[in-house]
Amino acid sequence: MDKWRRRTRAVHAGTRRSRYGEVSEAVFLTQGFVYDSAEAAEARFEAAGEDEFIYARYGNPTVRMFEDRIADQLGYEDAFACNSGMAAVSGALTALLQAGDHVVSSRALFGSCLYVLEDILARFGVEITLVDGTDNAAWEAAIRPDTRLVFFESISNPTLEVVDMAQVVRLAHARGALVLADDAMATLVYSYARECGADIAIISTTKHVDGQGRMLGGAICGSRDLIRGPIETYMKHTGGAMNPFTAWTHLKALETLDLRVRAQAEGAARLAEALADHPAVSKLRYPTHDAHPQHALARSLTASGGTVLAFEVRGGKPACFRVLNALEIIKISNNFADAKSIATHPATTTHQRLPQDQKDALGISDGLVRLSVGLEDPEDLIADLTAALGAA
Numbered sequence: 001m002d003k004w005r006r007r008t009r010a011v012h013a014g015t016r017r018s019r020y021g022e023v024s025e026a027v028f029l030t031q032g033f034v035y036d037s038a039e040a041a042e043a044r045f046e047a048a049g050e051d052e053f054i055y056a057r058y059g060n061p062t063v064r065m066f067e068d069r070i071a072d073q074l075g076y077e078d079a080f081a082c083n084s085g086m087a088a089v090s091g092a093l094t095a096l097l098q099a100g101d102h103v104v105s106s107r108a109l110f111g112s113c114l115y116v117l118e119d120i121l122a123r124f125g126v127e128i129t130l131v132d133g134t135d136n137a138a139w140e141a142a143i144r145p146d147t148r149l150v151f152f153e154s155i156s157n158p159t160l161e162v163v164d165m166a167q168v169v170r171l172a173h174a175r176g177a178l179v180l181a182d183d184a185m186a187t188l189v190y191s192y193a194r195e196c197g198a199d200i201a202i203i204s205t206t207k208h209v210d211g212q213g214r215m216l217g218g219a220i221c222g223s224r225d226l227i228r229g230p231i232e233t234y235m236k237h238t239g240g241a242m243n244p245f246t247a248w249t250h251l252k253a254l255e256t257l258d259l260r261v262r263a264q265a266e267g268a269a270r271l272a273e274a275l276a277d278h279p280a281v282s283k284l285r286y287p288t289h290d291a292h293p294q295h296a297l298a299r300s301l302t303a304s305g306g307t308v309l310a311f312e313v314r315g316g317k318p319a320c321f322r323v324l325n326a327l328e329i330i331k332i333s334n335n336f337a338d339a340k341s342i343a344t345h346p347a348t349t350t351h352q353r354l355p356q357d358q359k360d361a362l363g364i365s366d367g368l369v370r371l372s373v374g375l376e377d378p379e380d381l382i383a384d385l386t387a388a389l390g391a392a
């Protein structure tokens, strides 16, 4: 498989065929497996070989195909597939940490990730230091010789801050800390986690992998030692495994991921251009666009700013709500990376419960809109958005 390019491997990597020689990957919708003899069962429980399964919470042939394919796409040796992005984030963190450990994390985090760090892990005696993820000096000051693990979102949600990943990885590794990158925003196609040396990349496959608003899923990608060691042991005993039907839809979705993400990212770049000089827009954030304060860093890391942009409507919440309510194609919802374009007002939905001072610190203003660009014709999306902005 190694000699083929990524798009080819997205269609073929990990495929395991049954004795029927099916073309499309089979969905093995089974919890358990039958053994030829009592001795065979005993041997399987002693040491399950490659392609030998015991129970779907531990592993399943369809899930295994998906794990191999997603690990390959991100350039990692192995992956463990989980039943949601949060099962992957909380599983990876809990599997690798113990009481007394120190963690440094960027402050601009998805709300549930912040809850896992600040509430759950702190409750079990893990010390957490939060830093401004865009400030390399802050990372350097916070990472200590006894820091066990460093965590961040490669590109933060919803304000699209970019972490200087190669530099943060260098700082962490110099002090012996593991680096976990929550890579949901980066999209698989434009991900640079492996290239920058992140030990583990965590993906909410709910986002670009599914890409069509159907399935919840997640994956923890890393070295075979980490994935089949502490990660698998923790995940298989605590019940966060992906179900085979989700793995099957994800396998089919990976076949088209590159085409979808490239089309969505191209649409997002065009919408960013259209919004940049619009009089109703006071601020635009798209990682690789000139208007983003970190555009030089973003361009050095990745060929595309991704499928999501953020902008501020002049006139605060009332003007912003008028714009959202005037949209015809773009739907008001709270997910991203769907084939359908989605507009979100983070201040009153996904980040409603965040205290005002933290909203201010993260730039989540009353006029902020997060826009996930789907697969519609970009010309129609630009027309929809500019017409709606007229209502501001």
Ligand SMILES: *Cc1c(COP(=O)(O)O)cnc(C)c1O
Binding pocket: 084, 085, 086, 087, 089, 110, 113, 153, 157, 182, 184, 185, 204, 205, 206, 207, 216, 217, 218
């Ligand atoms: C969506 C998201 C998650 C959680 O994923 P789920 O699949 O919804 O559990 C975690 N981190 C980031 C950055 C996300 O965008």
